[in-house]
Amino acid sequence: MGAIKSIIEKNVPGVYVHSLEIGNGIVEDMENGFFKNTNDQIELACKKISMDDKLQAGYHAMGFSQGGQFLRAVAQRCPNPPMKNLISFGGQHQGVYGFPRCPGDNSTLCNIVRKLLNLGVYTDFVQKGLVQAQYWHDPLNEELYRNKSIFLADINQENVKNRTYKANLMKLENFVMVMFGDDTMVDPKETEWFGYYTPGQARRVAPLRETPMYTEDWLGLKQMDKQKKLHFLVSPGNHLQFTDTWFIANILRPFVMK
Known part of the structure; x- marks a missing residue:
């Protein structure tokens, strides 16, 4: 995220970038990306954004991988301050059904995640304690998914239809979804476009x-x-692999620098 922050600051004069950290430091932030209840993460993100004086007039939001659906939840649940553009890079908006390559470089955490998923992704213990289980969407057990999912089924309106969620999301000026054309980590990759x-x-x-x-x-x-607020982009390459040139031409210039 530091590299992304630097690219934005270099190319958008006078821009202010707030990189959300969920926890006290990089290590805790990474661990929380696996084991902190997603709903608690969203609540914390909303609090951090609402307390930042420089964001009160509105802001653009960029979410990478699972951060895409997490920031969408922020847009749906926390409309103040207003989110202007939501840009999702490889977000799993309809969930995932597979765990082919664990994100990050910590093999120990990855092995723990796999074991927990195998224990039973829709058990209360795993749902509440494992982030990836909270957007696991089993197409062979749709009813079980809808009844047990504590996060994704809620923000996707698959049980109770929350009018406020819908109204808040529609306030966005643009919702940009980037799918990675050769993505081997997200299954299916079309979930990055809500497929x-x-x-x-x-x-x-x-x-x-x-x-x-x-x-x-x-x-x-x-x-x-x-209303032409939805934008479906494809970036060549694997999950979260894009060049600075592509990022500037397809994201910064049309949605941030205008």
Whole structure:
């Protein structure tokens, strides 16, 4: 995130960048990315943003990997100060169904995550204690997912339809979703554009516009699409691999520097 911060500051004169840290220091921040209840993380992020005087007039939000859906939850749950543009890089907005390559460089943490997922992703213990379980979406057990998911099913309006969530998300000026064309970590990669496996199987992926989420407009995405607020971008390469040139041309210039 330090490198991203530097690129933004170098290319956007006078910009202020607040890099959210969930915890006291880099180590705790990384551990919380695996083991801190996502809803508590969102609450903390909302508090940090609301207390930053320099963000009160509005801000652009960039979320990387799981940070994409986490910042979307911030937009839905915490509309003040206002989020102007939400830019999601490889966010898993419909969840994941697979764990092919653990994020980060800590093999010990990765092995713990795999063991916990194998224990039972929808047990209360794993749901409350493992971040990745909270956006695990099993297309073969849709009812179990909807009933047990403590985070993703809520922000995706798959049970109770929260009108405030929808209204808040629709306040965005732009919702930019970056999918990585050669992504081998996120399964399926189309979740980065809200696509997902059709229920009952794990082969065919339905694009966003074919899902009930869109056709019934649970989140307001259909209306936002008509208003040309949705932007679907592809970055060549694997998960979170993009060049400075691509980032400046496709993200900073059209959505931050204008």
